[in-house]
Amino acid sequence: MSTRRIKVAKKSELAVGKGKAVMIQGQEIAVFHTEEGFFACENACLHQGAPLDQGDLQGCMVICPWHAWKFNLKDGSFVSDPAFALKTYPVISEGEDLWIEFPSKN
Numbered sequence: 118m119s120t121r122r123i124k125v126a127k128k129s130e131l132a133v134g135k136g137k138a139v140m141i142q143g144q145e146i147a148v149f150h151t152e153e154g155f156f157a158c159e160n161a162c163l164h165q166g167a168p169l170d171q172g173d174l175q176g177c178m179v180i181c182p183w184h185a186w187k188f189n190l191k192d193g194s195f196v197s198d199p200a201f202a203l204k205t206y207p208v209i210s211e212g213e214d215l216w217i218e219f220p221s222k223n
């Protein structure tokens with residue numbers, strides 16, 4: 118599958134410990150700046166759809182703001198049952214800009 122690079126943020130607008138929601142091709146994506154770098158995943162918790170960009174970060178984990186399910190942002194896996202996983206997207210850091218590699222529709 119081919120991918121497109123899409124600019125999603127300036128590094129300066131995403132401090133360590135923060136997340137941000139962006140809309141790409143009709144899908145809401147959460148971008149995070151963790152202590153272990155930048156990550157991106159779909160922005161809907163697998164439990165009841167909470168916006169994960171508003172969750173707390175612990176290392177490279179995001180904790181859902183509604184009922185505290187915890188996901189590893191490196192692979193999207195639900196910590197209590199890794200058979201379930203969020204979709205994740207590679208984040209590329211270039212100069213001041215952050216880009217996501219997003220699957221192309223074509």
Ligand code: FES
Nearest residue numbers: 162164165181184
């Ligand atoms: S909606 Fe995320 S844990 Fe319930």
